[in-house]
Amino acid sequence: MSAFVGKYADELIKTAKYIATPGKGILAADESTGTIGKRFSSINVENIESNRQALRELLFTSPGALPCLSGVILFEETLYQKTSDGKPFVEFLQENGVIPGIKVDKGVVDLAGTNGETTTQGLDSLGARCQEYYKAGARFAKWRAVLKIGATEPSELSIQENAKGLARYAIICQENGLVPIVEPEVLTDGSHDIKKCAAVTETVLSAVYKALNDHHVLLEGTLLKPNMVTPGSDSAKVAPEVIAEYTVIALRRTVPPAVPGIVFLSGGQSEEEATQNLNAMNKLELLKPWTLTFSFGRALQQSTLKAWGGKKENVAKAQATFLVRCKANSDATLGKYVAGASGDSAASESLFVKGYSY
């Protein structure tokens, strides 16, 4: 058969479509214990379970925020945590129309013989893990593949390995009722121009969709989480309209219309940059057969984290800050964002970290 139509097919299609609802997007709150530790240390907060629980409760219970979201990606620990009055996070999200998702990859490892290129692990027993996550309430999953641009990168090996890994992950998810978010991130690191990023992004996406087809993945029950097409981190910035044009053209050339939604990663962009770029894409007058929305981690949480600083007395202020970013990005999915709506200086701060690894 071409696309695998298992017992979850209808549900997968419905879930993917819902996540792609215009006006909504995804909060990526799936930082591993190690990664959230780095965030915490930047605001002098101890990396213990109660603090990790407190941060996520702050985010999920922000008044007015959940209507801006269709999904939240969680780390395994968080999937089983509760609010301070004992309600499982998963239930709280579901009751508020937000679908819980789960990060399922196990990080990257080097590909021997390459110049620091990687592949992603996590396929072993993935089916059984997906079943457990489904039982716990998750309805979508995420797997991050990473590629980089260099003189001879990404190599054919790296592209093939990462594309195939994503395809294998995707079909296993679909067998077990989880909508796979396919994330082939091309890192911004480098001094290349936007055209180079566009060329690499198109080559990578083309390989990804060939692999998904080879593995019989049902595209209507998937989402794509790509990088935006931008100049390299060491190159001069360009206007949001330019990023929008290159990005949408790259997607039009590679992403089949059957995919219901594209949920961009923010990479090292500041909160404000990411929102403006997403907004510009949605204003662009070019035919787009998928919705364009967000799946932001740092670009939704950065100023919120700073406002919180780990202190109970700052929770309300931090939640107000979080709501501002949620609304801004919700507007951006409709092409309605007006820049400068939030005056917070933290929102304009670049979140770029060279060689970023989760």
Place this chain on the structure above:
Amino acid sequence: MASFTSKYADELIANAAYIGTPGKGILAADESTGTIGKRLSSINVENVESNRRALRELLFTTPGALPCLSGVILFEETLYQKSSNGTPFVDILKEGGVLPGIKVDKGTVELPGTNGETTTQGLDGLGERCKKYYDAGARFAKWRAVLKIGQNEPSELAIHENAYGLARYAAICQENGLVPIVEPEILVDGSHDIQKCAEVTERVLAACYKALSDHHVMLEGTLLKPNMVTPGSESGKVAPEVVAEYTVRALQRTVPAAVPAVVFLSGGQSEEEATRNLNAMNRLKTKKPWSLSFSFGRALQQSTLKTWGGKEENVKKAQEAFLVRCKANSEATLGAYKGDAQLGEGAAESLHVKDYKY
């Protein structure tokens, strides 16, 4: 780079978009001398140059027909022929707002070790030939790859060879100013069901678009000429709405939005069938970021040929029959065909010839 930028890029994009104009489509009049011989002998007409010229003049000068067409595919001989008053056919077409196209492949040859599968030849000196054709007024080209469905067919070899042959042809055309029509025809021969045809079509199209990406073809300056998704010739027929659903879904899963138009081949379908199926596709309420039109040979000319019979005194009546099919298909591209076309002689007759060779 991803797609290479030909000096003809803007022209290619404009011409491809023009061919996809709603309400218009392509007349495939590129039968080789051998093939047109078979048609002519079926109506007892001698296969000499003057008769071949007379037939094409009949078609191109049919009052009211050219407005229904955006392009005509020609065989090399016809590219250099003139009407009886000395006007080059190419000029008649251009003046009528119709782009001349040219068949550039040199037929199929068998792939040894397969069960009668083939690849298409014609790459040698293709660049020079394209330049010549461009100078003669051609603005698009056509190359037919052929695959079949069987127990073990199409094989991975056949899919790969044909996809990469199409990609190489497409890149060479774009270098030389011709919009390549990419035609990966999956023959209707067989007793398989529509699901099987859908599965094979999706696999083949995915391979084609991967190959086109590998060869840096600019999708905005190409067209696709696929088979409709139907049951095999030895299976029961299904309603046009079913053909439409399976066909459009196959395209949604494989054809990037950057491709401006899909111009279907008619295969062995009768004139009426082909029109009804195209109409049903254009009425379908689903995502279709490319226009859906026709590139019909037999399904536009069959009843016209019969009415003409090679006789001068029948030309007017034959032209009326041709106009009926042109208008019907023009309406079908708008989903406006009411099925009330005056059926010419043989309009409902199947044109299926087992294992058809051009």
